[in-house]
Amino acid sequence: MNEAIIENWNKVVKSDDIVYHLGDVMLGNNENGLKLLKQLKGNIYIAIGNHDSDARIAMYKNCWNIAEIQFGYRIKVPGKKVFILSHYPQLVANSGDDKPIYSIHGHTHSKNKWSDIYHTYNVNMDAHNCTPVNLEDILLEIKNKKENN
Numbered sequence: 001m002n003e004a005i006i007e008n009w010n011k012v013v014k015s016d017d018i019v020y021h022l023g024d025v026m027l028g029n030n031e032n033g034l035k036l037l038k039q040l041k042g043n044i045y046i047a048i049g050n051h052d053s054d055a056r057i058a059m060y061k062n063c064w065n066i067a068e069i070q071f072g073y074r075i076k077v078p079g080k081k082v083f084i085l086s087h088y089p090q091l092v093a094n095s096g097d098d099k100p101i102y103s104i105h106g107h108t109h110s111k112n113k114w115s116d117i118y119h120t121y122n123v124n125m126d127a128h129n130c131t132p133v134n135l136e137d138i139l140l141e142i143k144n145k146k147e148n149n
Contacts, residue, residue: 001130006039008131013042019132020073022106022123023049023087026056034059043067049087049107080139089120104138113141 013019019042026033037060046052046060046069060066072086082101084090090103106124108115113127121141123133 002036005125005130006036008129010039010041012132012134013040015041017042018067019044020047020075020085020104021045022047022085022104024051024106025049025060027051030056030059034063038063038065040065045070045073047072047086047106077135077139081142083135089115089117089122091117092119102138102142114145 019040021044023046025037025046033056042065044063044066046066048057048069048071052060057069060069072084072090074082074084076082082099083104084092084101085104087105087107089105089108092101092103094100100119103115103117103120104123105115105120106122108122109124109126110122111126113122114120115122121138123138125131
């Protein structure tokens with residue numbers, strides 16, 4: 001499984017890409033998990049998950065590919081959308097300029113990309129065949145969902 005995740009990741013992520021990893025970076029043995037983490041391409045921004053212990057967070061800080069570690073991130077795609085990125089699904093509304101905010105999350109292990117919570121999109125591995133999701137693909141999914149509702 002781990003080898004498949006690394007292979008899928010490195011097929012779609014280039015070395016200079018920015019990647020938001022939405023938590024639970026590793027399970028099981030920390031040393032083995034760290035070796036696997038160091039094989040991933042990209043500049044990785046970690047949103048802390050419930051399995052990311054203090055000891056693991058300290059280990060992540062020593063990886064060459066980890067850019068930052070926070071509880072979550074807010075990103076704005078000019079002229080398009082505002083996103084709250086976190087491990088857990090978040091309740092969202094509109095931004096100050098009346099653009100809808102979308103919650104992008106992991107945690108649930110659901111195979112469904114869309115949560116029952118308003119404007120909440122699931123990027124966990126179970127919903128995406130163990131492959132990272134490109135933001136442009138998420139924007140397309142949002143557009144398709146709007147057109148089909």
